[in-house]
Amino acid sequence: MRSNDFRPTHLRQAIRCAALMFPLALMPQQSVAAEAQAASQQVRQYNIAPGNLSSALSRFAGEAGVMLSVDARLTEGKQTGGLNGEYGVHEGFTRLLQGSGLSISQGEQGGYTLHDQGSDGAMQLPATTVKGFALGNALGSIDGYNATHSSVATKTSLPLLETSQSVSVVTREQMDDQGSQTVAEAMRYTPGVMTNPYGATHRYDYVAMRGFNDGSVDNLFLDGLKMMGDSGTYSSLQIDPYFLERIDILKGPSSVLYGRSLPGGLAAMTTKKPEFQASGQIQAIAGSNDKKGIGFDFTGPLDDQQRIAYRLTGLVDSADTQFDYADEERYTLAPSVSIDFSEDTHLTLQAYLQKDPNSGYHGGLPAEGTINRHAGRHISEHFFEGEPDQDSFEREQQMIGYQFEHRFNDTWSARQNFRYQTSDVSAEQVYAAGWANDTELYRAYTGADEKLHAWIIDNMLQAEFNTGAAQHTVVGGLDYQRRKTRVDYTAGTASNIDAFNPVYGGTVTINPAWSSSSTRRLEQTGVYLQDLIALDNWRFSLGVRQDWVKVESEDEIYGGTSKDEPSKFTGRAGVLYLFDNGLAPYMSYSESFNPNAYADQDGNPLAPTEGKQWEFGLKFQPNGTDDLYTASLFHIDQENLATKAADEDFYRPVGAVRSQGLELEARLQLTEAVRLLGSYTYTDIEYSKSIISTVDPTLDNKGNSPTQAAEHMASAWLDYSFLGGRLEGLKIGAGVRYVGDSWADAENTLEVPSYTLVDASLGYDLGKLGLTGVDVRLNANNLTDKKYVASCGSLNYCYFGEERNITATASYNF
Secondary structure: OOOOOOOHHHHHHHHHHHHOOHHHHHOOHHHHHHHHHHHHHOOEEEEEOOEEHHHHHHHHHHHHOOOEEOOHHHHOOOEEOOEEEEEOHHHHHHHHOOOOOEEEEEOOOOOEEEEEEOOOOOEEOOOOOOOHHHHOOOOOOEEOOEEOEEOOOOOOOEEHHHOOOOEEEEEHHHHHHHOOOOHHHHOOOOOOEEOOOOOOOOOOOOOEEOOEOOOOOOOEEEOOEEOOOOOOOOOOOOOOHHHEEEEEEEEOOOHHHHOOOOOOEEEEEEEOOOOOOOEEEEEEEEEOOOEEEEEEEEEEEOOOOOOEEEEEEEEEEEEEOOOOOOEEEEEEEEEEEEEEEEOOEEEEEEEEEEEEEEEOOOOOEOOEOOOEOEOOEOOOOOOOOOOHHHOEEEEEEEEEEEEEEEEOOOOEEEEEEEEEEEEEEEEEEEEEEEEOOOOEEEEEEEEEEEEEEEEEEEEEEEEEEEEOOEEEEEEEEEEEEEEEEEEEEEEEEEEEEEOOOOOOOOOEEEOHHHOEEEEEEEEEEEEEEEEEEEEOOEEEEEEEEEEEEEEEEEEOOOOOEEEEOOEEEEEEEEEEEOOOOOEEEEEEEEEEEEOOOOEOOOOOEOOOEEEEEEEEEEEEOOOOOOOEEEEEEEEEEEEOOEEOOOOOOOOEEOOEEEEEEEEEEEEEEOOOOEEEEEEEEEEEEEEOOOOEOOOOOOOEOOOOOOOOOOOEEEEEEEEEEOOOOOOOOEEEEEEEEEEOOEEOOOOOOOEEOOEEEEEEEEEEEHHHHOOOOEEEEEEEEOOOOOOOEEEEEEOOEEEEOOOOEEEEEEEEEO
8 A cells, every 4th residue: 555545444434424513514603693692682690800801801701601802912911890790791891891991892793802992092903813712722811820721622712710621831931931941841840740751861852641651752732733753763753942832731631632642641832823013032042061052033914914924933052961972953943924814714834844963862771870879889970871973863854734714703613734744863872781790781772764754634613602501612623644654773782881981982783683674654534523511600521532543564674564453432521610709620531542653572563552531620710810720630541551671672561550649730920020830749550450570470560650650749930020129120930849759660679769859040131221122041950950860661771860950041032
């Protein structure tokens, strides 16, 4: 079969399932519009406290059952006196907007649009009307570290308070204040997330959620679409955080909307988009390990009518690492264009081009010598176990795509997201393979040459209507993704190396019998349907999905082919009750599945993993604020896991894992000057079915805990801005992160000790000294320079955590 063939059986099945959604399109639009008009005339009781205008408008529109289109820039920084009493919709909007300089108007289909008033009192349309609440983008307001809405859990904009699943949002300002150098680092203060399971490496953004870590980055999404790397190879893509606007982290299974995914959750990255208000930034950074870089970010309109806007973001970055002979280097450019064909039709074209000539260190060392002493000594955290002349990882990745949205009327809207991506990886590495004697390590060699091509498309149709007192937001969709990876491997052995007094220049012997060439393919078609229902203070979510997947691996040397064609039906349901005082208890059930990227001893693909979660939680958002407190209890069962012994080149099924625990999070704007982030995570995870040890077949690991899963984690970050006096413009921040004990092996014979890390930041707005637009920032991570082991995958592979690093950033904004 050619790599670009589409299986007709899959297409027919997908169309048949899509046809089940077609009757929605036959719903009489006139009656829906009439219902919206009738709802807008009803007088209801409201109790909305004074505070942030954007939050108040969003809550009022939700309680009134009307659609609101709003440009987030119009409400930025504005407050409202609130609303208490019985009001009609127009009267309520007018009261909330009193003194803001804004007005409201109603369209023919019953929806409302926010307008700015000119100095002469005449109403003027804003330069751009952001149709976020109609079309489902992750809009709403963002104030500092607090976001009001997210689309990650539902593919339609929904207040975080009303989402019946745990969601955390990392904003652009938080990334800047904390000096995040990778996407994984940006999530360090998020509960339920272990962001450094493989220590100080920056090559991939490993993120383990709720105790689940399969060694891949399959839980990363970009602009609503899965990052189409191949987790069974080295071809996993990476995005630099400088190009992101926010990161939304959804906890728990999420296959109903996204198809194949991991049970612990996913991280959805949103890139910077073109804006119709001209602005720019030039940024320089320098720091520890010869860190240096220059970034730029320009955006603005391209025409007088302000229908077309551009954004051009770029970065050049390089650094040594804490490990000898390992360097990092990156060149990235991201152009994008947005076109407003009309108030109801919008298109954004995007490209992301990245070249990493050097991708730093990626290796592990035995527990003896890292956690414990070996022959009376510890290995240095700077030790490089490879060969300088035979250690490289070069990656080139390109992505082009678009996001198209069209609103037919106040009821119907449609979206289509598309991305095509390629990746070329060339790598070779000499790595440690256990102790040979008191001073020397065995070593092995691996070389790789990979080429990946993939594309993914997601088609969505959204309807917003009422049935009696119930307000519905229905999203139906069909998505398709395809990936092909060509993989050529070489392997061999290398001479031993002294871990305490290394001398490089050893011999490497390639073993042709260990070499391989293969072509790997994956194809997925999914159809999904979701209904979000608001009935008085109740919020219900119901979703179902059917997936058809084909995975295939063809051996180019020996001619063998392994195939698997799993299909899976998944569901999700949630219920939440929104009290008037801002309390929102909820419960939800969700499922996930993920085709295994690994093969067994005979080369056959292992069965897909399957996950099921129950979650019970309580959210609280004090009236008039964007502060959010979240507490969630979760229980996840995952079947069909795989593992690989250190001395084997194939994977084994390891049965089932059960993870349960508690997550607490608080994101607070305590005063105008003080922001606080706090989190705590308790995770109880264990093998729940009989698991045969890969170290000793006579051992049964049932009841043991997997590696790289800490039982306790906690963090806190406090940021203070001086708003007056001689120190005005100064901003200080400090954070602490605690990661508890974890196991170094699946047999639970050795623990990885807990560790506590301190971070700090210091910033100053030089505009206070007359340098308008210039600010400087100093960030220190692991301020006390604690030496620690982040985690271990086995007794032979433990990973040093990152040493203290300090970076200085100077930005000119105009």
